[in-house]
Amino acid sequence: xxxxxxxxxxxxxxxxxxxxxxxxxxxxxxxxxxxxxxxxxxxxxxxxxxxxxxxxxxxxxxxxxxxxxxxxxxxxxxxxxxxxxxxxxxxxxxxxxxxxxxxxxxxxxxxxxxxxxxxxxxxxxxxxxxxxxxxxxxxxxxxxxxxxxxxxxxxxxxxxxxxxxxxxxxxxxxxxxxxxxxxxxxxxxxxxxxxxxxxxxxxxxxxxxxxxxxxxxxxxxxxxxxxxxxxxxxxxxxxxxxxxxxxxxxxxxxxxxxxxxxxxx
Amino acid sequence: xxxxxxxxxxxxxxxxxxxxxxxxxxxxxxxxxxxxxxxxxxxxxxxxxxxxxxxxxxxxxxxxxxxxxxxxxxxxxxxxxxxxxxxxxxxxxxxxxxxxxxxxxxxxxxxxxxxxxxxxxxxxxxxxxxxxxxxxxxxxxxxxxxxxxxxxxxxxxxxxxxxxxxxxxxxxxxxxxxxxxxxxxxxxxxxxxxxxxxxxxxxxxxxxxxxxxxxxxxxxxxxxxxxxxxxxxxxxxxxxxxxxxxxxxxxxxxxxxxxxxxxxxx
Numbered sequence: 001x002x003x004x005x006x007x008x009x010x011x012x013x014x015x016x017x018x019x020x021x022x023x024x025x026x027x028x029x030x031x032x033x034x035x036x037x038x039x040x041x042x043x044x045x046x047x048x049x050x051x052x053x054x055x056x057x058x059x060x061x062x063x064x065x066x067x068x069x070x071x072x073x074x075x076x077x078x079x080x081x082x083x084x085x086x087x088x089x090x091x092x093x094x095x096x097x098x099x100x101x102x103x104x105x106x107x108x109x110x111x112x113x114x115x116x117x118x119x120x121x122x123x124x125x126x127x128x129x130x131x132x133x134x135x136x137x138x139x140x141x142x143x144x145x146x147x148x149x150x151x152x153x154x155x156x157x158x159x160x161x162x163x164x165x166x167x168x169x170x171x172x173x174x175x176x177x178x179x180x181x182x183x184x185x186x187x188x189x190x191x192x193x194x195x196x197x198x199x200x201x202x203x204x205x206x207x208x209x210x211x212x213x214x215x216x217x218x219x220x221x222x223x224x225x226x227x228x229x230x231x232x233x234x235x236x237x238x239x240x241x242x243x244x245x246x247x248x249x250x251x252x253x254x255x256x257x258x259x260x261x262x263x264x265x
Numbered sequence: 266x267x268x269x270x271x272x273x274x275x276x277x278x279x280x281x282x283x284x285x286x287x288x289x290x291x292x293x294x295x296x297x298x299x300x301x302x303x304x305x306x307x308x309x310x311x312x313x314x315x316x317x318x319x320x321x322x323x324x325x326x327x328x329x330x331x332x333x334x335x336x337x338x339x340x341x342x343x344x345x346x347x348x349x350x351x352x353x354x355x356x357x358x359x360x361x362x363x364x365x366x367x368x369x370x371x372x373x374x375x376x377x378x379x380x381x382x383x384x385x386x387x388x389x390x391x392x393x394x395x396x397x398x399x400x401x402x403x404x405x406x407x408x409x410x411x412x413x414x415x416x417x418x419x420x421x422x423x424x425x426x427x428x429x430x431x432x433x434x435x436x437x438x439x440x441x442x443x444x445x446x447x448x449x450x451x452x453x454x455x456x457x458x459x460x461x462x463x464x465x466x467x468x469x470x471x472x473x474x475x476x477x478x479x480x481x482x483x484x485x486x487x488x489x490x491x492x493x494x495x496x497x498x499x500x501x502x503x504x505x506x507x508x509x510x511x512x513x514x515x516x517x518x519x520x521x522x523x524x525x526x527x528x529x530x531x
Contacts, residue, residue: 070479093481101479107431108472111424113400117488125481153279153400155427169480 020084021045022177022205023069027078029229030068038064040229041078046177051206053216053237056226057251062209063104065226066181069207070101083176097126100170100204104181106162110154115146115165118154122173140168144198160191167198177205184212213241213255225250267341268430270334274391277330278398284328289402291498292324295505296393300386302509309374312518314381320505321388330395339387343380350379399423404488412486420486425470432465 023046031037038061046052054062067073068080071092083098085091103109112118116137123133141147144164154162163183170178183199184192196218199206210216216223216237223240225233227250233240241247242258278285284292299320306314325335357372403412403420412420436458440450450458474482511517 067475070475072475096479097481101476103472103476103479105469105472107428108469109476111421111473111477112486113398113404113420113488117404121480121482121487124487125483130487153276153398156276173481 019048021047022050022083023207024081025065025069025079028068028076028080029078030064030073030076032064032073038229039068039076042226042229042231044224044231046205046207048176048205049203050222051208051220053220053223054207054209054226055211055213055216055223055241055252060226060250061229062226063181064229066101066103066179066207066209069095069099069179071095097173098175099177099179100173100175102163102166102170102178102180102183104185106159106166106186107155109166110162110169113153114151115141115154115157115168116150118165119169119172122169126173137168137172140172141165143171144168145194158191159186160188160194163187163191163195164198167195171202175204177207178202180206180208180210182210182212183208184210184215213252214257217241217255217257225252267337268434270337271394272430273331273334274338274395275398277328277395279401282328282396284324284396285401287396287501288494288498289397289405291494291502292393292397293402295320295502296389298506298509299389302513303382303385305513306378306382308378309371311374311377311381313512313516314378314385316512316517316521317385317509320508321385321392324389324392324396328392328396330392335388335391335395338391339384342383342387346380346383347376350376353379407486407488410487412488414484417486424473425466428469428473429462429466432469433462436462436465 023044025042025044028039028042028044029037030039042061042065044054044065054065056062064073068076069082069087071087071089074087074089080087082095085095087095110118112121116134119137119140120130120133123136124130128136138147138150141150144167146161146164146168149157149161149165154165157165163186167183178199180199183195187195192212192215196215199208200219206219208216208220220237223235223237224231225240225246232250233243233246238258241255244254247254299317303314303317324330325332353372353375354370355372357370357375359371360368361371361374363369400420400423403416403423407413407416440458444450449455
């Protein structure tokens with residue numbers, strides 16, 4: 001079950017409560033080496049229920065943004081908060097408990113002897129009894145179409161199955177926010193389509209970092225273009241991703257479905 | 266090639282089957298009893314060890330363990346076992362008389378015994394791996410409780426082994442594609458490849474750790490298994506222990522020889 005979004009009180013009356021962004025980043029600067037910032041004064045917000053895409057060329061800082069949100073890039077300058085909690089050591093457990101991170105590399109996500117045990121980790125860590133945790137995990141695996149593979153060793157699955165299994169493994173903890181890093185990487189068209197269907201049906205807020213601009217058109221309500229650690233543009237996917245000059249300036253291309261079709265002879 | 270054989274066996278151990286589904290601890294204990302029995306024989310024992318061949322053979326056949334990967338992995342350690350035993354041929358002062366007045370160094374017997382012991386113990390270990398995947402064993406040992414730190418380390422080491430093998434394979438493939446004429450890299454290049462391999466595995470292990478932390482890993486893993494020890498496990502272990510005791514304490518080979526002589530002799 002999803003928890004309600006964080007509310008911020010702006011006045012005395014209940015009507016004056018407004019929904020706080022699930023992710024709020026202000027003037028965030030971070031670099032792996034001193035004097036070489038990867039993120040430079042980044043500002044970003046993800047609203048409750050929103051599906052936001054972050055696109056940009058290689059080395060733009062997309063994965064670093066996710067790692068910062070996950071609390072692996074501390075300390076940074078500026079502000080970063082998720083679920084109303086500042087990204088700082090004392091809050092990391094709470095932030096991670098409410099956020100489902102699906103990282104880029106499929107093989108590094110599943111570490112238990114079987115898919116079922118991997119999916120069970122979340123509920124077990126939350127103190128759910130093993131039998132109930134097993135039931136929840138099996139239900140989630142059924143939801144993503146992997147119930148028959150519950151006892152498989154993760155290394156034996158195809159890329160598409162691994163991706164769906166990682167999705168199930170984070171969804172079982174009922175996160176309020178899903179953060180997906182290149183979710184369609186390594187997937188064939190069918191597996192990609194299955195994943196997009198699954199993600200589209202989710203009620204959670206979603207932050208998706210990707211090079212798959214077609215997926216952005218299918219899934220996202222807003223897109224930001226990141227380059228050189230800064231947000232250089234933001235807008236509706238169908239508008240922003242149709243701007244050939246803007247995309248070309250940042251080593252991206254207009255997705256095929258938005259490109260003008262040649263006139264029929 | 267041997268990595269592939271090991272992975273095939275490991276995968277077979279994780280498959281479904283009556284032997285695979287026996288409690289892993291029963292198979293582990295049975296294999297340990299078997300190994301101790303093999304080692305306990307006198308150094309010139311060869312014929313007396315023969316009945317013990319039954320254990321790995323039966324375990325392998327009942328568990329439908331593929332023979333080829335077992336043989337490939339057995340072959341790997343064979344030179345080492347031969348090297349350990351071959352010195353006995355020269356340095357063992359005992360000589361034995363053979364029919365026809367021929368004298369032979371008893372070292373040949375101890376050499377054969379060492380080879381046979383290696384084949385038996387390693388064969389039993391491989392039959393165990395082919396019928397019991399390592400995660401299954403760890404899971405059974407941990408039960409429903411959070412796993413003991415030692416078990417966790419063993420399991421994560423096993424997981425890291427997969428990472429190491431995958432990275433090593435990727436590196437070897439990259440080398441083969443870029444140097445089709447050369448089968449093996451020069452020592453200098455091999456050294457830097459090995460360094461690169463460890464750096465790559467470290468990076469991957471770091472990523473794996475990140476994924477674990479993000480899913481709530483706080484130093485304890487719970488496998489949530491429900492291992493059951495039933496009459497099948499007790500029977501399997503009991504028969505193996507009795508068989509090992511019989512092979513060690515009774516002259517089974519002699520009895521078998523006499524029985525064959527009575528049947529087919531003059």
